[in-house]
Amino acid sequence: xxxxxxxxxxxxxxxxxxxxxxxxxxxxxxxxxxxxxxxxxxxxxxxxxxxxxxxxxxxxxxxxxxxxxxxxxxxxxxxxxxxxxxxxxxxxxxxxxxxxxxxxxxxxxxxxxxxxxxxxxxxxxxxxxxxxxxxxxxxxxxxxxxxxxxxxxxxxxxxxxxxxxxxxxxxxxxxxxxxxxxxxxxxxxxxxxxxxxxxxxxxxxxxxxxxxxxxxxxxxxxxxxxxxxxxxxxxxxxxxxxxxxxxxxxxxxxxxxxxxxxxxxxxxxxxxxxxxxxxxxxxxxxxxxxxxxxxxxxxxxxxxxxxxxxxxxxxxxxxxxxxxxxxxxxxxxxxxxxxxxxxxxxxxxxxxxxxxxxxxxxxxxxxxxxxxxxxxxxxxxxxxxxxxxxxxxxxxxxxxxxxxxxxxxxxxxxxxxxxxxxxxxxxxxxxxxxxxxxxxxxxxxxxxxxxxxxxxxxxxxxxxxxxxxxxxxxxxxxxxxxxxxxxxxxxxxxxxxxxxxxxxxxxxxxxxxxxxxxxxxxxxxxxxxxxxxxxxxxxxxxxxxxxxxxxxxxxxxx
Ligand code: N01
Numbered sequence: 001x002x003x004x005x006x007x008x009x010x011x012x013x014x015x016x017x018x019x020x021x022x023x024x025x026x027x028x029x030x031x032x033x034x035x036x037x038x039x040x041x042x043x044x045x046x047x048x049x050x051x052x053x054x055x056x057x058x059x060x061x062x063x064x065x066x067x068x069x070x071x072x073x074x075x076x077x078x079x080x081x082x083x084x085x086x087x088x089x090x091x092x093x094x095x096x097x098x099x100x101x102x103x104x105x106x107x108x109x110x111x112x113x114x115x116x117x118x119x120x121x122x123x124x125x126x127x128x129x130x131x132x133x134x135x136x137x138x139x140x141x142x143x144x145x146x147x148x149x150x151x152x153x154x155x156x157x158x159x160x161x162x163x164x165x166x167x168x169x170x171x172x173x174x175x176x177x178x179x180x181x182x183x184x185x186x187x188x189x190x191x192x193x194x195x196x197x198x199x200x201x202x203x204x205x206x207x208x209x210x211x212x213x214x215x216x217x218x219x220x221x222x223x224x225x226x227x228x229x230x231x232x233x234x235x236x237x238x239x240x241x242x243x244x245x246x247x248x249x250x251x252x253x254x255x256x257x258x259x260x261x262x263x264x265x266x267x268x269x270x271x272x273x274x275x276x277x278x279x280x281x282x283x284x285x286x287x288x289x290x291x292x293x294x295x296x297x298x299x300x301x302x303x304x305x306x307x308x309x310x311x312x313x314x315x316x317x318x319x320x321x322x323x324x325x326x327x328x329x330x331x332x333x334x335x336x337x338x339x340x341x342x343x344x345x346x347x348x349x350x351x352x353x354x355x356x357x358x359x360x361x362x363x364x365x366x367x368x369x370x371x372x373x374x375x376x377x378x379x380x381x382x383x384x385x386x387x388x389x390x391x392x393x394x395x396x397x398x399x400x401x402x403x404x405x406x407x408x409x410x411x412x413x414x415x416x417x418x419x420x421x422x423x424x425x426x427x428x429x430x431x432x433x434x435x436x437x438x439x440x441x442x443x444x445x446x447x448x449x450x451x452x453x454x455x456x457x458x459x460x461x462x463x464x465x466x467x468x469x470x471x472x473x474x475x476x477x478x479x480x481x482x483x484x485x486x487x488x489x490x491x492x493x494x495x496x497x498x499x500x501x502x503x504x505x506x507x508x509x510x511x512x513x514x515x516x517x518x519x520x521x522x523x524x525x526x527x528x529x530x531x532x533x534x535x536x537x538x539x540x541x542x543x544x545x546x547x548x549x550x551x552x553x554x555x556x557x558x
Contacts, residue, residue, distance in 0.1 A: 005126060007156035011037045013476070014127050014157035016113045016414070019047015020094065021449040021465045022163035024068065027101050028473040029161075032480070037155065038103075041112040041132025045098045047165050049090040053191040054211060054399075055218035057087035060239065060300050060355040061460050064252050065270055067093065069260040070466060074100065076253055083298075084241045084355070110138030111151040115415040116160055118444060123485045123557070125160040125445065129153060158485070159476060162411055163449045166457050169409025171522060173206050173402045177381035187400040188215060198222040198397060204386055206378075207401030208234055210354045215401060217358040220368050227393055228363075229386065231373040232351075232514075233343045235324050239355035240298025264467070267535035268301050269460030279307035279316035291323040304349045311508050317347040324348060331360040340372040350513035352457070406516040407452045407530040408432050418443035419488075431519070431528035435489035435497045435553055436543055438468060444488035444557075447472045453501050455539050457517070458531045467536070471543050475551065484556040493553025505529035 011034075015025045018040035029036045042050050059066050063080035078093060085093070098104050112132035116125050131151040170189040172178065178185065186196060188211035203223040205212055208230045220226045252259070262271035279287060287307075294303035303324075309316035325342040332338035341360065343351075362368055376390040385394040408428060416424040419442045427433065427442065434440045437454025438447055449468045450456035456464050479487060505511055510529055514520035518527050532539055546552050 005128070005154045007126060008153040009037070009155045010124075011035050011155060011157040013037075013159040013161060014039065014113075014125065014155065015161045015163050017047060017163035017165060017168075017410075018042075018045040018098075018107050018109070019049070019163065019165055019168075020068075020462060021165070021469065022047070022161075023094065023097055023101075023103055024070065024465060024469045025161050025163050025449065025472065026103050026106055027070075028469050029159075029476065030106070032473060032477050034159075034476070036106050037157070038107040039111045039113050039127075039129055039132075040107060040109050041134060043109055043134025043137035044091075044095075045104075045107065045109075046091045046094045047163075048167060049087055049094055051168070051189050051191070052211070053087055053193065053195075054186075054188040054215045054401075055196075055222075056214040056357070057188075057191075057211075058084050058214060058239075058241070059087075059090060060084060060210065061270065061462075063089070063244070064249070065263065065460055066090075066462050068097065068462060068466065069256070069263075070470075071101075072256070075256055080244050080249065082241055082243055084239055108151070110135035113414055115417075116446075117417045117421070118419060118446070119156070120419055122156070123444070124156045124158055127155050127157060127160065129155070159445045159447065161447045161449065161472060162451070164410035164414075166407045166450055166461070167404040169405040169413055171403050171405050171409070173378070173381075173400055174523060175378050175381055180383050181381050181385075181398060182383045183385075183396045183398065185398040185400065187402070188212070189404060196397070200224050201396040202394065203227070203397045203399060204229060204393065204395040205399045205401055206386075207403065208232070209401060209403055210352060211403070212399075212401035213354045213356045213359045215399065216368075217356070217362045219399065220362045220365055223367070225367045225369070227369045227371055227395070229371045229373055229378065229388075230340070232345065233341050234351055234354055235321065235343055235348045236354035236356045236359050237295055237300075237303065237324065238298055239357050240296075241357060263460065263463050264540060265537040267305070267537065268458065269455070269463030269536045270301060272301060272305055275305055275308050277307055278309045278313075279319050280309070280313070282307075284319075287319055288323065291320060295323075295327065298355065300353060300355055304353070311347075311349055311510075314347060314509060314512075317349070317509060321348040328360055331364075333364045337363050337370050340370055346513035346515070347509045350509050350517070351515040352517070403516060403521055405522050405525070406519075407457065408519070408525075409522075411448065411451070416443065416446070418446070429526075431526040432530065433494055433498050435494040436546065437532060438471065438543075439487070439489040439494075439554065441489040441491045441494045444486040447475075452530045453497060453532055455532050455534070455536045458533060459536045463536060467540055467543070471547065474547060478547075478551070479556065482556070484558055486557045487551060487554045488557070489554055497553075501532050502529060504532065504534045508533050 015038040063085035114130045115128040206229045376388040379387045432452035434453040437451040519525040
């Protein structure tokens with residue numbers, strides 16, 4: 001970005017992204033009287049729930065947990081229809097929030113933030129935008145609002161809040177030839193709005209993470225033949241999704257204040273009873289009973305907190321892992337397929353676990369084939385399909401359920417430059433460095449919502465988002481009250497936090513897996529634990545202490 005750029009408009013804060021994090025940031029900062037602008041690359045609000053429209057896309061945290069708590073009125077008036085909300089329902093909810101709190105007037109859709117530079121003399125961010133993926137649709141729909149600035153200009157802001165999401169930069173399959181494929185190819189994280197009709201078609205799905213596991217049973221019902229290309233099998237348990245009856249919903253709404261408090265103080269942002277026993281201190285029959293309870297419940301974290309040491313001790317973890325492998329063997333008729341679907345290379349929970357609806361049973365269908373990429377890796381994508389070391393498979397459609405450049409991908413896709421023009425990409429070349437996952441030294445007045453080094457993806461995201469947004473808003477209010485122009489993490493505080501995040505991570509089994517939590521899914525990405533494993537309750541306390549000590553670990557400048 002040229003140093004002599006002039007700003008087309010000036011804001012107190014610019015927020016990047018209009019998902020759950022960006023919308024709440026806008027609401028909170030506006031309540032402080034700030035002039036705020038939100039930029040969103042898509043043609044609509046919703047973030048994750050705008051993009052991930054693949055068949056079966058659904059949240060695996062319960063709807064009554066995975067929702068904002070900041071407005072008791074919103075909480076009481078919104079009616080959820082299912083235990084686990086589908087993508088369309090979540091998007092309707094987020095759109096409702098945007099309307100209910102009159103947020104849209106400060107959001108520019110179809111506008112991507114391409115670069116941001118901190119102007120030290122003015123103590124302001126200079127932010128350059130460009131047309132985003134949704135720009136053409138915004139123009140075509142007449143969705144644009146008359147604004148003093150257009151995509152392709154520079155604006156300035158005192159504060160820059162990155163609400164860019166942890167899982168928003170999509171990742172491809174890293175194989176040759178995708179551009180030569182003559183059929184249709186769709187990434188689950190960029191699914192066409194008009195949907196995809198697989199009727200009568202030969203479909204390939206690459207990837208068996210949450211997105212693959214949710215979409216595979218539904219695609220199998222439509223396609224003439226489905227081939228799943230699996231590199232690493234994942235642990236999945238039945239979601240047991242059900243409609244939410246009005247009585248249950250009424251009861252839960254009456255308990256909301258206490259329930260939300262417990263969520264905020266919990267480990268995963270979901271209130272659960274904490275275990276007291278080690279898995280290794282109980283008899284095998286008792287363990288089996290406990291794991292069976294988890295299997296029946298349809299809950300993402302229940303098995304992980306069934307005993308104190310599931311996420312800490314490989315032997316304890318093996319007992320839970322073997323229980324799930326036993327279930328796979330029971331469900332899947334072909335023993336070879338069951339074996340290929342059974343994870344043995346990572347402890348349960350160290351890759352993001354999955355909840356499914358009929359996933360394993362799908363492999364009993366005659367029109368579904370599993371290709372084990374560990375035995376026959378993909379060589380290339382050809383015009384007609386996919387060639388593995390065992391031969392060519394022909395397809396009409398390829399679905400890439402290959403995931404995301406998690407936690408850092410979206411942030412580093414923007415050319416962010418802090419003090420002395422130093423780029424964030426350069427600073428984070430060996431892995432992200434943050435203080436509390438919120439700030440990064442040398443980048444004053446830049447806040448990251450649920451950034452690396454915070455519990456984020458190891459929690460109910462809405463709980464973590466609200467905590468961060470409220471902390472950021474309180475911080476901004478403090479700065480204004482005390483007449484400070486900027487806040488910047490100190491290198492010492494940041495170094496200590498990065499070390500702490502690593503130390504806590506090393507107490508767990510997470511580092512033993514090649515997961516996106518570790519950055520291991522993207523070739524060349526530094527291998528470091530990205531989320532903070534200390535739990536949301538402990539983490540919140542730490543953040544509150546920092547604030548109570550007038551932002552200890554940050555430098556405040558007038
Ligand atoms: O992505 P993933 P996702 N060749 O990274 C495989 C959230 N989410 O989109 O494990 C062949 O989990 C890869 O194999 P491997 C949730 O937090 C939530 O499914 O790297 N295969 C893996 O099997 C989730 O964890 C919900 O060996 C390749 C798969 O693709 C996160 O988003 C729903 C490959 C990617 O799995 C990401 O989930 C959906 C290659 N080159 C998502 N590259 C709910 O709330 C990758 N793979 C339910």
